[in-house]
Amino acid sequence: MLDFRRRPSITALILVGPFVLIYALLFVYPTLMMIGLTFTDSPLIGWGKWVGLQNYTKLFADRLFSLAVWNTLYFVLLSVFPSTLLGLAIALGVNRLSGWWQSAVLAAFFVPYILPVSVVFRIWQWALDGEFGIFEPLFRGFFSSNMSVYRSIPAFMPVVAFVTVWWLVGFNVLLFIAGLRNISSEIYDAAELDGATRWQQFTRITWPLIWPVTVLVATIQLILQLKIFDQIYLFAAGGRTDATLSMVQLVYRSAFQRNQGGYGATVALVLFAVIVIVSVLQFQLVRIRSDR
DSSP states (O other): OOHHHHHHHHHHHHHHHHHHHHHIIIIIIIHHHHHTTTTBOOOOOOOOBEEEEHHHHHHHHHHHHHHHHHHHHHHHHHHHHHHHHHHHHHHHHHHOOHHHHHHHHHHHHGGGGGGOHHHHHHHHHHTTTTTTTTTTTHHHHOOOOOOOOGGGGHHHHHHHHHHHHHHHHHHHHHHHHHHHHHHHHHHHHHHHHHTTOHHHHIIIHHHHHHHHHHHHHHHHHEEEEEOHHHHHHHHHHTTOOGGGGHHHHHIIIIISOOOHHHHHHHHHHHHHHHHHHHHHHHHHHHHHHHHO
């Protein structure tokens, strides 16, 4: 009997052990090492002297850190909510189509998502060019002169957010389509027999049932945009402008350009903590909504 009880535990250990070992080696160990770096003045490669909380004191007094946090949160506000709501709206429209029309429209929205960021940058760099871009007549009509929108600080973040939404909304549409297809058509048929309008069907059937998918999409987009780097770096011509600095760019600048590994690790740890806290809050929101 004792051997019989031990066998499931041994089997479970054999099956789970490799994953736990790889996870500890590739995630837990580097994370602990990064935490240790935040208490030193280490360069990018190698160890430095122990400085205690000096990096954290410097971080919260750093003007660039405050600017990077603001730019990151501003970009999240400009991109996460529009991409989530637009993805839901498009999915509702696509879901009403049928046959090859539905496949063609869905593919048209999903194709930009599979493009690498460098291709997306080239497409929109040309489209938004102040002299030769296809939107140049529109800019001239509004501003009475040529305008390079991605070199104008007030317009930079909204433009990059617009490009990001165009790029990633297809993935959101795909997730929403999957959620909508899990809703039985019989529920809508019963609602129509009861005289429910389209808006009532959406607010009382579609929205509650698709709420977990909505939170999932918003969480994925939130994590992605908190780590924004590529688009801002490319559109800002190498990220040399402090006014458009994001948190990941601050990590890159501190660690890789200024050889301040300890300080860069401190910024990265703060960003990691923000992402974890926000993700936990998002999932708690789903649980609370589901319990009602």
